[in-house]
């Protein structure tokens with residue numbers, strides 16, 4: 001008997017994906033560079049389904065039905081290229097290689113083009129949900145050709161998370177589209193986590209609340225419009241007591257956030273595409289700032305305001321909930337704009353509503369809120385920003401007084417809220433009838449003769465700043 005699909009790379013993610021496939025009744029060929037992992041998978045979990053262990057790539061490929069579906073789940077970067085080069089020569093036209101690791105979408109585009117030349121399909125797919133998701137149903141974001149999706153999609157949809165019976169997996173678009181969308185997903189995740197962390201910080205320092213009390217607030221929020229996996233786990237983390245000291249766990253953790261790079265990629269690419277994803281950028285920078293121990297030590301005695309407490313804790317909790325919701329809308333609006341910009345740049349024709357749909361379950365940013373986003377894009381696929389959708393416009397309109405109070409209180413108390421404040425600045429920037437960008441244009445024209453456009457006439461103009469200050473055509 002042959003396997004319907006094979007997985008090579010059996011660390012946590014690959015092993016769990018293989019088990020998920022087997023548990024769904026698919027025969028899975030399994031392979032790992034060092035065969036210890038292959039053997040332990042079969043020993044520990046062989047009873048869960050049909051695994052065809054292979055010691056060598058040749059044996060692995062020979063055990064697959066055609067067209068062969070080879071899923072690679074190894075370290076991103078050079079190891080992925082090495083594994084592709086190991087398997088590609090063993091495959092035949094029409095077979096497909098699926099990279100389910102966290103590849104950069106530009107690498108995926110390169111690999112897809114190279115393998116297409118060799119008659120092979122290359123599917124770069126985002127997989128989100130961590131090891132738990134890989135086992136029990138992740139959100140899956142596959143790119144690649146339509147044809148490859150026909151052969152692979154049903155299998156992936158089968159093992160993905162389901163929400164209301166709908167799989168959290170769909171064909172995202174050609175070549176790098178799947179990994180691009182996964183990258184932006186992670187960027188949004190950074191920004192969502194930062195906003196939640198700021199909400200906690202405000203309740204703790206402006207509200208004087210203890211972590212366990214704040215955990216209760218998050219639990220309550222999780223029954224409302226903020227309901228999401230990240231809010232849920234935040235409550236768990238805040239409620240946790242460090243067994244060694246009996247103190248709140250969060251107080252025992254070094255306050256330096258690390259990162260693996262997908263958030264940074266999102267911002268780098270956003271800069272290239274000219275998309276202002278300020279919420280994601282501030283989240284990446286906030287992690288970066290937290291990690292600069294020496295810089296923080298040098299600055300720790302800089303003067304700040306005298307500590308302030310909110311007048312009413314209940315009112316603060318309500319204000320912070322609204323500020324969080326409004327800022328979250330902005331963060332997602334920015335992320336979706338980046339997906340639309342990438343889609344336009346690379347001709348991917350990505351349906352933003354479908355991305356909201358496949359993020360409703362399985363992934364780290366899964367949230368009730370994504371149904372609202374899907375509805376917004378279902379009503380208008382070319383929505384310029386989520387902020388002008390009726391639902392979100394009303395939500396922000398109701399939240400904005402609270403949002404402004406929270407940012408003001410934070411500034412007056414010296415509590416850093418880069419996520420909340422950049423979201424508000426973005427909102428006000430978009431709303432503004434006139435921006436001081438006009439003055440910037442004037443400055444640019446003054447020192448560099450960069451020219452400007454006028455509000456009342458077409459064309460480009462330059463003022464003779466060093467001369468008689470008359471205006472000429474630029």
Ligand code: NDP
Nearest residue numbers: 009010011012013033034073074075076079101102130131
């Ligand atoms: P790792 O990223 O830790 O990678 C370990 C695996 O890669 C092992 O199977 C290892 O084989 C193999 N490997 C490394 N170098 C080579 C090489 N040169 N040739 C062949 N095999 C090699 O594993 P994870 O399971 O954590 O992640 C796999 C992929 O999934 C990564 O791209 C990761 O970014 C992505 N991902 C991870 C998530 C997570 O929560 N961990 C979530 C979503 C995606 P060996 O056993 O022989 O050393």
